[in-house]
Amino acid sequence: MPDTPIPLSAGATHRFEAGLERRAANYVPLTPVSLLARAAAAFGARIAVIDGERRLTYTALYERCRRLASALAARGVGRLDTVAILASNIPEMVEAHFAIPMLGAVLNPLNTRLDPATIAFSLRHGGARILIVEDAHAGLAAKALAEMDSPPLVIAIGEGGIDGTLAYEDLIAAGDPAHPWAPPEDEWQSLCLLYTSGTTGDPKGAVYSHRGAYLQALGNAVTFGLSGESVYLWTLPMFHCSGWSYPWACVAAGATQVCLRKVEPAEIFRLIAEHGVTHLCGAPIVLSMIAHAPAHEQRDFSQIVRCAVGGAAPSSTIIRTMEERGFRVTHLYGATESYGPATACLAQPDWADLTDEERYQRMARQGVALATLDAVTVTDPETGEPVAQDGIRIGEIRLRGNTIMKGYLGNPTATEASLAGGWYATGDLGVWHTDGAVEIKDRSKDIIISGGENISSLEVEEVLMRHPAVMLAAVVARPDAIWGETPCAFLEVKPGAAVPSSDEVIAFCRERMARFKVPKTVVFGPLPKTSTGKIQKFVLREQARAL
Structure with a gap:
């Protein structure tokens, strides 16, 4: 970056602005890629990713990401080009979250559980130039590509693939491990494209920025207590809201990520016991599977496992069972449009005086804003004014901050409807408690x-x-x-x-x-x-x- 002043505001004359412009020494656009560069420099020998018998240190992960970026650049991928990936929770998914943004390109993780027509729609709508496909999903990809007039170039992960594809590991081997990269000139630049799983009509593509992803990574790390000693188990699909932004959050903290291709209670318990897992995230169904796992699938472990759950609040029965089995549950709330978690239900000192049932009721609330979200409010749907913080009056939950999407790709009408008035309208109805915590009572359509x-x-x-x-x-x-x-x-x-x-x-x-x-x-x-x-x-x- 040239060492020349970057004007903060045109015509600034106040003594606290004049001569105090942004410079290369004091202003660098935020990007989650820098988190990996820092991790490789600070603790390169630490294990970053575990996948079966395979281990990747932070040095190796950074090198592989730069090799992949180099190989993609050699095939014409550049700024704001879309690169889609159809894969399970594997190391290559983590690599994609860093290598593609290195080029200033846009990452588009695809839901492996969707039908070929929806996959084809996403590839067309997002304008994917490259599609990276894990061999386990080659059949789905082939059916989707057959529905396209101009399919993207395909890169295959693993042995099985699609005829005429490039091999992922061949690209890694041929790539430059010292491939140079720089932050985007503007941190508002688009980084990621995530399609929502709508119930009617075509999916909408929420667009993330480099700035938002960086801040969400830090917000997640702080809220969930991630550190260099943390071991994070991937029970949440990385294609879902980019894994709630945890590929970036784990790297920000220097944690170890453990890959899991399929959510099965026996495998979850095994990995927790063998790798000393300390953190995991998932939908309520994941907690239900863990809580109701038969005795022969369970394994003993000595550490407390912090478990973040999003979606519907877990029942008191589930929370009690999880606690009895060594898990500590934290309820999060958010959406694809908010980079995953936007609020968290944080324990309060007075909870110690509550009965178990009263505490479980508090734990089921959606809570307060993450540190990196500007604000959460509950507003009257008719007046738009905040409702009373009495835990009784129902309104719509709305969010505001740097970790709200830029908008929906190619859909200005939906973007305006969601972001008008200075807030992201979630469509969830809830109440606002005296301690500032919000609590969902229902979706507006579910009352x-x-x-x-x-x-x-x-x-x-x-x-x-x-x-x-x-x-x-x-x-x-x-x-x-x-x-x-x-x-x-x-x-x-x-x-x-x-x-x-x-x-x-x-x-x-x-x-x-x-x-x-x-x-x-x-x-x-x-x-x-x-x-x-x-x-x-x-x-x-x-x-x-x-x-």
Whole structure:
């Protein structure tokens, strides 16, 4: 970077601005790539990534990323070109999060659980020039590419691949380990493209910046207590919000990342015990799988494992079971549009005086803003004004800060709808407590209005999850000729548990909530889930209407 002043503001004359412009010595655009360069320089011999028997030090990881950047540049990839990747939680996914931004290009992690048509849409819409594919997903990639008129160049990871593709390891071998790179001239430059898993219409592509990714990495590291002694297990898909930005956060802290291709309780327990795992993240279904793992799949371990969960709040039953098995649960809240976590439910000193049930209720709140988010608020949907912090008045949760997406690629209408008025409108309804913590009561579309009364589906689900036979619960509105609509409960029972009767479940609820909130209909069976483990309530609403 040239050592010349960069004007802070045109015509600045105040003595605290004049002659005090930004320079190469005191201003460098923020980018998460610098975190890896620093890690390699500061503790290069430390293990950065574990994948089975394979180990990568920070020195080796940095070198491989520079080799990959060099090889991609030799094939014409440059500033703001899109490079997509279709892969599991493997070291190459971590490498992609650094090598592609080194070029000023845009990383586009693709959801491996989607159908070929949606993958093809994402590649077309994002304008991918390169597609990196793990051999395990070669079949999916081939079907998606067959639907494209101008498919991207394909790079194959592993032995199996697609005819005519380049081999990933050959590119690494041929690349320059000292490939030069520099931060973007503008830290607002686009870094990453993540497609949301919408329930209707085409996915929307949320765009991240170098600045936002850097700050989110630090916010995650501070909030989750990551350090050089931390061992992070990848139970969360790295394609989901770029792994909630944890590929960058772990490197910022100098932690070790342990790869996991498939979420299986036995493998999770094995890796925790063998590698001394200290941290993991996941959707509520991951916690449920761990909590309900049969005894023969569990392993003893001496360390406390910090477990961050996003999505629906974990039930008190799940939290209790996790604590008994050596896990400490932290509830996070966010979205693809907020680089993953935006708020965290942080323990307060007065929790020590609470009963277990009261503490679990506090732990299920969405909490307060991460240090790197500017603010969170709960606003009246009609007036846009903040609601009272009384834990009662319901409004829409909104977020603001440097870790909110730039917008949706090629979709100004959706961008304006989401970011208008100075806030990101989440669409989640919640309350604001006196201690500043927010608590989701429902998605705006999931509130049940029965006989003029508003019923939180989350509140009913929390009660249902206390039933000893219930593993997962989802509550939606079912049309009713008298009440307008009433709660309909869909329940998935624990493995090996006897299925209770509907009357038994209804009686259980009547003892624990107001009668108008009690489900009038109960359905048993596996719950439909998205590719990221979220329960598909839109499917259940259709089923409820058909009952």
